[in-house]
Amino acid sequence: MANNKAFTRGIRQQSQWQLPDNQVTPEAVFKDRRNIIKTLGLGALGASIPGQVQAGIFDLFGDKPATPFLTHPLKFAKPEQYQPTQALTPESKVTRHNNFYEFGTSKSDPFENAQDFSVNPWALRIEGLVDNPLTLDADDLANMFALEERTYRLRCVEAWSMVVPWVGFSLASLLKKVGVKSQATHVAFETLFDPEQMPGQRNRLMGGGIHYPYVEGLTIAEAMNELSLMAVGLYGKTLPPQNGAPVRLVVPWKYGFKSIKSVVRIRVMDKQPPTSWNQLAPHEYGFYANVNPGVDHPRWSQATERSIGEGGLFSAKRIKTLPFNGYGEQVADLYASLDLRRFY
Amino acid sequence: MKLTPKRLGWLKFTLHVLCFSPIAYLVYLVLTDSAGGDPVQYLIHFTGMGGLNTLVATLLVSPLAKWLKMGALLQTRRLLGLYVFAYACLHIGAFISLDLLFEWTLLFEEVIKRPYILLGASGFIILCLLAVTSFKQVKTAMGKRWLSLHRSIYLLALLVPIHFYWSVKSEIIEPSIYVAIFAGLLWLRKKQIKQILLRR
Numbered sequence: 001m002a003n004n005k006a007f008t009r010g011i012r013q014q015s016q017w018q019l020p021d022n023q024v025t026p027e028a029v030f031k032d033r034r035n036i037i038k039t040l041g042l043g044a045l046g047a048s049i050p051g052q053v054q055a056g057i058f059d060l061f062g063d064k065p066a067t068p069f070l071t072h073p074l075k076f077a078k079p080e081q082y083q084p085t086q087a088l089t090p091e092s093k094v095t096r097h098n099n100f101y102e103f104g105t106s107k108s109d110p111f112e113n114a115q116d117f118s119v120n121p122w123a124l125r126i127e128g129l130v131d132n133p134l135t136l137d138a139d140d141l142a143n144m145f146a147l148e149e150r151t152y153r154l155r156c157v158e159a160w161s162m163v164v165p166w167v168g169f170s171l172a173s174l175l176k177k178v179g180v181k182s183q184a185t186h187v188a189f190e191t192l193f194d195p196e197q198m199p200g201q202r203n204r205l206m207g208g209g210i211h212y213p214y215v216e217g218l219t220i221a222e223a224m225n226e227l228s229l230m231a232v233g234l235y236g237k238t239l240p241p242q243n244g245a246p247v248r249l250v251v252p253w254k255y256g257f258k259s260i261k262s263v264v265r266i267r268v269m270d271k272q273p274p275t276s277w278n279q280l281a282p283h284e285y286g287f288y289a290n291v292n293p294g295v296d297h298p299r300w301s302q303a304t305e306r307s308i309g310e311g312g313l314f315s316a317k318r319i320k321t322l323p324f325n326g327y328g329e330q331v332a333d334l335y336a337s338l339d340l341r342r343f344y
Numbered sequence: 345m346k347l348t349p350k351r352l353g354w355l356k357f358t359l360h361v362l363c364f365s366p367i368a369y370l371v372y373l374v375l376t377d378s379a380g381g382d383p384v385q386y387l388i389h390f391t392g393m394g395g396l397n398t399l400v401a402t403l404l405v406s407p408l409a410k411w412l413k414m415g416a417l418l419q420t421r422r423l424l425g426l427y428v429f430a431y432a433c434l435h436i437g438a439f440i441s442l443d444l445l446f447e448w449t450l451l452f453e454e455v456i457k458r459p460y461i462l463l464g465a466s467g468f469i470i471l472c473l474l475a476v477t478s479f480k481q482v483k484t485a486m487g488k489r490w491l492s493l494h495r496s497i498y499l500l501a502l503l504v505p506i507h508f509y510w511s512v513k514s515e516i517i518e519p520s521i522y523v524a525i526f527a528g529l530l531w532l533r534k535k536q537i538k539q540i541l542l543r544r
Contacts, residue, residue, distance in 0.1 A: 092381075094381075107380055208514045210514065299511070304450065313379065
């Protein structure tokens with residue numbers, strides 16, 4: 001913990017999360033923005049059309065959201081062992097090809113629908129079986145812990161993968177800070193529930209049938225593993241909303257859906273928590289969801305994956321999927337006594 | 345309104361424009377590198393949806409012709425049906441070349457192990473048969489058998505929406521809508537379907 005204190009600044013400086021005053025929308029205008037739209041008589045119509053359709057209509061008039069979400073550069077260390085050993089997925093693809101059903105189920109929906117997402121103020125509460133429950137605000141997320149850059153491959157359960165330079169702090173350092181009680185066995189995570197801001201949470205057609213808020217979980221051993229990262233940035237800057245701003249989990253040896261986004265609650269528990277995809281289709285998505293080329297999804301093969309890299313259509317490449325997504329050295333011993341065919 | 349040959353010509357032209365413009369748009373997206381972060385998946389999905397929609401259009405023709413009492417409308421069916429075939433070729437071509445990168449062993453594993461791909465592949469075989477027998481000369485030569493072969497489009501209308509439904513991760517609402525549409529289109533043909541089933 002002394003280590004973390006070294007990074008706590010004595011003087012409260014302008015946070016990387018804060019906008020300069022002249023860029024802040026006056027509160028009255030901000031609060032009234034929906035009414036302004038509703039008065040135009042478009043509110044009811046707009047709410048009834050799913051985002052994909054809306055995007056389709058507006059595509060004709062120039063398809064990019066008017067004001068992209070503002071990200072800020074972060075300060076971080078670059079530990080040797082986490083530097084890239086393979087080509088990175090370009091930033092434009094990392095930020096425009098996302099599964100974040102809260103903003104729509106199509107891969108381009110999150111980029112198109114999330115740019116107005118508000119991440120400040122934010123409150124990430126760490127509670128449950130801990131000695132010192134803690135609430136982190138937007139400022140704490142950037143400043144309380146020593147940030148480091150870690151390049152991980154993210155393997156989606158849909159059989160594609162990306163290589164992403166995340167910036168964040170280890171989940172273990174957060175858990176050590178709050179002090180985990182001895183009877184704890186699992187850690188539960190929860191995404192923000194805010195249907196006002198997240199169209200997928202108010203419209204079933206857009207939300208893909210998931211029961212919101214999105215929840216995920218890890219065992220204590222998994223959570224304490226050094227690889228488990230709380231990411232607050234990518235490509236050296238704070239996270240954009242489509243990638244899970246302001247803070248998300250990254251567990252690189254598990255399928256992407258385990259790496260829950262826009263987290264507001266971390267609860268240390270003494271039993272296995274429910275997880276969203278497992279609730280939706282238990283025979284297809286397990287609690288563990290370790291990347292495993294030997295256990296296929298019931299409807300498609302997990303033996304190989306399409307690696308998303310530079311270039312367009314004709315530069316697509318397919319690579320062999322590795323057990324634990326290539327992180328077996330660090331995590332395989334967590335599952336030494338577990339039948340991974342049964343506990344997929 | 346009567347469907348004169350001239351009007352039919354215009355209708356066919358319009359249908360060509362409607363069916364072909366999505367392909368042109370797709371080519372534009374691919375060439376300008378704006379088909380999203382994973383253009384391969386985008387292309388496969390896009391052409392799949394193209395096939396679905398043209399199949400709906402094809403199956404709408406005869407109920408419309410009956411309802412509007414416009415027999416000449418039936419002459420647009422071949423055109424529409426061949427667009428279904430074209431989209432299916434692009435769909436499967438993209439899957440094999442761009443997704444599987446011609447790894448044939450992987451293809452056979454996928455076809456055998458994945459029920460939704462098996463359905464899609466079966467549907468494609470039917471479509472190929474319908475496409476090669478779509479020429480006038482073949483039609484005449486086949487006589488009565490032509491009609492029974494081409495009624496297998498009903499089977500296609502059963503396989504294709506299920507193929508879509510099984511292929512998605514959880515977004516079942518859109519495929520469910522298609523299942524309902526195809527069920528409706530088959531319902532309109534319950535007489536013919538009964539005929540086929542009873543004859544065998």
